[in-house]
Amino acid sequence: MDAAQALADLVEISAQIEAAVLAAADGTVLASTLADEERAGAVARDAVELLQAAAGGAGGPVQLQVAVPEGSVFVVRDEERLVAAVTGRDPTPGLVLYDLKTCLRLAGENARPAKKAASRARKKKDDGEVADGAA
Amino acid sequence: MARRRLTALVVTLGSLVGAAALWRRRSGKGKEYVDVYFADGSMVTFAEGSDEAARLLPIARRLLSSAR
Numbered sequence: 001m002d003a004a005q006a007l008a009d010l011v012e013i014s015a016q017i018e019a020a021v022l023a024a025a026d027g028t029v030l031a032s033t034l035a036d037e038e039r040a041g042a043v044a045r046d047a048v049e050l051l052q053a054a055a056g057g058a059g060g061p062v063q064l065q066v067a068v069p070e071g072s073v074f075v076v077r078d079e080e081r082l083v084a085a086v087t088g089r090d091p092t093p094g095l096v097l098y099d100l101k102t103c104l105r106l107a108g109e110n111a112r113p114a115k116k117a118a119s120r121a122r123k124k125k126d127d128g129e130v131a132d133g134a135a
Numbered sequence: 136m137a138r139r140r141l142t143a144l145v146v147t148l149g150s151l152v153g154a155a156a157l158w159r160r161r162s163g164k165g166k167e168y169v170d171v172y173f174a175d176g177s178m179v180t181f182a183e184g185s186d187e188a189a190r191l192l193p194i195a196r197r198l199l200s201s202a203r
Contacts, residue, residue: 019202039201046198053190054171063172066195073195086202093170 003031003081006107010083014099016092018071020085022107023047025077030107047075047084063100065093076100081107167192 003022011017011033022031023044032040050073054061063076072091075084083100167183169191181187 021202034202042201043198046194046201050191050194050198053194054169054187059173059175061171062174065170066191067169068167068192068196068199070196071199073198084198084202086199097172 003107006103007031007033007083009106010085010099010103014085014096016087016096017085017099018087019043020083020100020103021047022081022083022103025080025082030081043084044082047073047082050075051077051082063097065097072096074100076104078104078108083107169195 007020007022010020019033021029021034021040021043023029025048027041027044027048029037029040029044032043034040034043050064050066051061054064060077062078064074066073069089071089072087072093073084074087074093074096075082076097077083081104083103085096085100087096167188169181169188170178171181172178181191183192
């Protein structure tokens with residue numbers, strides 16, 4: 001499943017999520033429910049900034065929720081990606097966080113086989129070169 | 136008799152006003168907080184007025200306005 005599909009599924013299953021952005025760990029947007037790329041980029045940058053600003057003695061946070069009267073912001077990250085989402089007032093945090101983690105996992109499932117395939121191709125090429133050298 | 140009724144009425148109205156004020160305070164505006172979850176399973180809440188919340192809330196507000 002690619003990043004856009006993972007995000008589309010997220011918005012479909014979670015009625016509480018109004019908008020979401022899937023980004024690389026450095027804030028590069030991978031997929032977004034926002035039509036405006038500039039706004040999606042701003043959301044991703046602010047999500048990275050939130051994670052950095054919330055880092056404490058126990059290391060970097062893996063997820064956070066910020067609640068304000070206008071709504072809530074959720075950010076969940078793994079080693080390579082993060083997903084940021086906004087909801088209205090008084091969401092159910094457990095459900096939203098679960099859906100965001102699922103989205104990250106689905107987006108990662110696509111990336112990992114691609115990495116493995118690239119690594120296999122590299123190994124095959126190296127093996128071929130070794131065989132050529134021996135012949 | 137009339138005095139007792141008046142007292143009961145005042146107590147009832149006072150209770151209603153108090154309950155309404157408490158309900159408004161609990162569910163009402165100004166509820167701001169930050170919940171941060173770490174990889175080791177720990178979680179910390181920064182309440183409104185803390186230094187951490189003061190640092191994080193403006194970023195979240197900016198993010199919210201970008202997303203809407």
